[in-house]
Every structure is written in structure tokens, then in C-alpha cells.
Amino acid sequence: SQQGEEDPQALSIQEGENATMNCSYKTSINNLQWYRQNSGRGLVHLILIRSNEREKHSGRLRVTLDTSKKSSSLLITASRAADTASYFCATDDGNKLVFGAGTILRVKS
Amino acid sequence: DAGVIQSPRHEVTEMGQEVTLRCKPISGHNSLFWYRQTMMRGLELLIYFNNNVPIDDSGMPEDRFSAKMPNASFSTLKIQPSEPRDSAVYFCASSLPEAGSYEQYFGPGTRLTVT
Numbered sequence: 001s002q003q004g005e006e007d008p009q010a011l012s013i014q015e016g017e018n019a020t021m022n023c024s025y026k027t028s029i030n031n032l033q034w035y036r037q038n039s040g041r042g043l044v045h046l047i048l049i050r051s052n053e054r055e056k057h058s059g060r061l062r063v064t065l066d067t068s069k070k071s072s073s074l075l076i077t078a079s080r081a082a083d084t085a086s087y088f089c090a091t092d093d094g095n096k097l098v099f100g101a102g103t104i105l106r107v108k109s
Numbered sequence: 110d111a112g113v114i115q116s117p118r119h120e121v122t123e124m125g126q127e128v129t130l131r132c133k134p135i136s137g138h139n140s141l142f143w144y145r146q147t148m149m150r151g152l153e154l155l156i157y158f159n160n161n162v163p164i165d166d167s168g169m170p171e172d173r174f175s176a177k178m179p180n181a182s183f184s185t186l187k188i189q190p191s192e193p194r195d196s197a198v199y200f201c202a203s204s205l206p207e208a209g210s211y212e213q214y215f216g217p218g219t220r221l222t223v224t
Binding site: 102 | 157204
């Protein structure tokens with residue numbers, strides 16, 4: 001069963017706009033990760049945030065984590081057409097990861 | 110580094126046939142994961158190995174599925190006999206959690222179609 005649930009399921013924006021995706025999970029975690037999947041490809045790790053962190057940045061990505069609400073958000077600033085992909089959050093369960101259903105992001109040029 | 114290597118990339122087979130998917134993890138990684146991705150069920154963990162030993166196979170759908178990891182650089186996922194509902198993209202991923210890095214590196218996947 002899926003631990004993380006992303007919201008929205010799909011998002012369509014114009015190039016240059018910001019994109020925000022949210023993830024909610026059910027049980028306590030040690031860390032939460034975000035992955036990107038381009039069509040027809042494997043998942044690619046974007047960023048990891050630990051349970052004792054509240055915010056983390058990597059380039060145009062900003063991730064927040066609220067353990068009290070069991071939720072995380074991924075913000076992509078100044079989006080580009082190349083950001084078009086599916087984005088998944090994943091929570092740890094020991095050495096395993098449990099992935100959410102994903103958000104499909106389309107960036108229109 | 111070539112990344113995680115999977116073969117074949119595409120497999121089309123008839124119901125009842127045996128299918129073997131192959132994976133070569135990143136050199137030095139000691140955890141290996143097999144996932145299945147479908148539109149209906151999303152990304153599901155089937156089984157994972159640590160130091161070549163199966164740790165959790167609770168995601169393996171049924172006895173028709175089996176996985177092996179004879180050495181640190183090779184793993185197989187076998188389906189016998191295959192059924193149309195096994196059609197999916199199968200991913201292999203590897204990681205090195207002992208180094209404090211929990212990110213997983215995914216292969217390109219094998220798209221399986223069972224007719």
C-alpha cells in the first residue's frame with residue numbers, strides 16, 4: 001500500500017511559473033525523498049529531507065517538511081519545459097522506500 | 110559509472126511463457142530492489158536484497174514470481190508462467206544505505222507485455 005499521497009494528481013503551468021506539489025504520509029519517518037520520472041524512464045532522486053529538518057534547497061527546488069502534519073511540499077521555481085515529468089515522494093520504512101502515486105507536472109512553453 | 114543496467118528493455122511474450130528480467134546494480138551498492146509500475150497500482154516494491162540476501166519479499170504477488178541474487182553484481186526476477194496481468198514496467202534500483210545515503214538509483218526499466 002502507498003504511504004505517501006501526492007496532491008494534486010496533475011498540474012499544468014506555463015514556463016517560468018512556480019510549481020508546488022504536496023505529499024502527505026501516515027506513519028512516522030526518518031526521512032522523506034522526492035524523485036522525478038520522465039516518460040519512459042526510471043526514477044531519479046532529487047532531494048532528501050531528514051525528519052529533523054524543516055526546509056531544504058537544491059538549485060530551483062525547495063522542499064519543506066512538517067512532521068506534525070505528516071506532510072511535505074516540493075516547490076520548483078521558474079519552471080522550464082524540461083521539468084515536465086512525474087514527481088513522487090517516498091518515505092522510508094527501514095531500508096525500503098514507499099512511494100506515493102505521484103504528481104504529473106506539465107510545463108507549457 | 111554506467112548506472113543500474115537492466116535487460117531486456119522490452120519483452121513481449123505469450124501467456125504461459127517464462128520471463129526472466131535481469132539487473133546489474135551500481136558497483137559497490139549492497140542493496141537491490143525490484144519494483145513494478147502500473148497505471149492502476151503505481152510503483153510497488155516486490156522484493157529487496159541486502160548483501161545478496163532477500164530481506165523482504167512480501168510484495169511478491171504470488172508463487173509465479175521469484176527473484177535471485179547470486180552475487181553482488183547480478184539479480185534476476187523470473188515470472189513463470191506469465192499472465193496478461195503481469196504486464197507492467199519492472200524497475201531495478203540499488204543503494205548503499207550503510208554509507209548514510211538512502212537514495213535509490215533506478216535502472217531504465219523493462220517494459221513487459223504478456224499477450
